[in-house]
């Protein structure tokens with residue numbers, strides 16, 4: 001396949017020569033970057049905060065927080081003190097190493113203090129999206145047997161406290177909280193808590209964080225990560241996010257999603273970066289305004305957000321001073337080539353796609369700032385990572401063949417278990433030692449990986465394998481199409497036929513003529529067999545809170561099947 005490659009735009013990056021780094025890389029050399037290499041005492045929160053607070057970065061701003069009501073900043077020294085206090089608060093509640101402490105609240109400085117404090121006392125933290133309803137909260141607290149929950153009075157209504165026998169304390173962050181039964185008042189306890197804390201030193205293999213991720217059926221599964229993941233959080237933040245001391249970094253993801261912890265907390269702070277956290281809802285004005293307000297230099301977001309910004313038009317971009325930006329990244333879903341080209345046009349920067357999963361804990365395949373990128377490709381494996389396309393019999397496939405995207409087991413941030421479900425964990429690995437992602441992809445002759453779809457989503461129509469993403473990407477190039485979700489629908493003749501669900505842009509009305517026009521657009525731009533036979537218009541497509549189009553839900557609706565777990569679906 002012929003694609004235009006985009007050269008790097010602005011120079012002087014942490015990783016100058018990908019190929020040389022890939023060939024010589026060794027994770028053990030990264031260990032020397034951490035203080036435990038000398039002291040033998042391990043705790044990720046110590047490396048992320050305290051180490052900087054005791055050194056040159058003491059008075060550097062670690063956290064810029066703002067939302068509609070608050071506008072605050074905290075230095076590394078202050079972050080150390082507040083997280084120490086939170087650690088002491090939790091210890092008063094008998095939190096010990098390995099206990100689960102869950103946090104269910106909107107983004108706020110307190111979320112970060114308590115999350116870091118919990119890690120400092122050796123607890124395993126579990127961040128939950130504030131939008132979760134009672135069923136989703138119950139499933140997660142029940143399965144993890146959480147001992148403490150940190151939340152707000154507003155959200156407490158969705159926590160069935162009396163039905164959760166393992167939940168001993170609920171720390172409430174609000175005004176005039178009365179301590180009664182399990183309720184603990186955050187503010188009064190924080191005021192009294194000591195700002196010095198004896199950190200709980202842990203083993204590198206001890207539990208750090210539990211992220212629940214939904215399967216297509218059944219209850220969500222708890223993916224456990226350990227402190228050792230810091231090696232990869234640190235090094236990927238350095239080479240992929242390209243963080244330097246002078247950067248002001250903004251990751252738009254919520255900590256309820258793995259991107260909001262690995263790259264909203266751990267990666268940036270392990271590198272001592274100034275981290276911007278913006279609360280409240282998405283709007284183009286708000287987001288461009290946030291970049292301008294803080295002079296954001298490195299910006300990490302997701303395709304759904306970039307598509308919405310693209311949909312808002314280019315005029316609005318000109319109203320803001322975005323000159324500080326020097327590096328943009330995307331994860332979570334396929335990044336359409338169209339969006340990359342739009343980014344170059346309006347920001348004069350490439351948007352760098354990268355691929356990873358909750359289970360992998362950190363980035364595995366990426367585009368690097370000093371490397372040529374091919375728009376639409378996820379890039380190349382991170383140094384130290386062996387990625388391949390394998391068939392169902394564990395054979396590695398040659399270039400340009402579609403198959404299972406797989407990673408050789410054994411990278412530092414790999415999940416260590418599925419909570420309460422060892423069989424599920426084992427099911428990810430092949431006899432040959434490959435971790436199978438469940439994504440289908442191919443690798444081109446230059447070693448770039450191209451996403452095709454979830455394996456379950458790949459469509460087989462008249463003997464041709466079609467990745468839904470390819471079709472969706474072509475669809476969103478059409479001026480009328482804002483978003484598209486594509487599924488295979490069983491068909492007696494063709495095996496499956498392609499059906500597209502489309503949300504139109506402002507100003508377009510659904511009609512037969514438009515359907516024909518869109519269909520021939522895909523036919524001529526992609527392939528006749530890839531053109532959707534059926535097109536249905538919808539105001540909105542079903543998406544996860546991290547912005548992924550939920551094709552299995554479209555399919556379930558279409559075929560009248562059970563939709564499976566919907567707790568991660570956006571309202």
Ligand code: 6R9
Pocket residue numbers: 213258259330331332333334335353354355356357358359378437438439451453454546
């Ligand atoms: C970090 C995160 C993982 C799934 C993954 C894949 C999809 C992620 C992608 C991508 C195409 C990319 N995905 N990055 N698809 N291109 N750059 O997203 O974790 O929420 O667990 O989702 O997301 O299908 O398997 P998670």
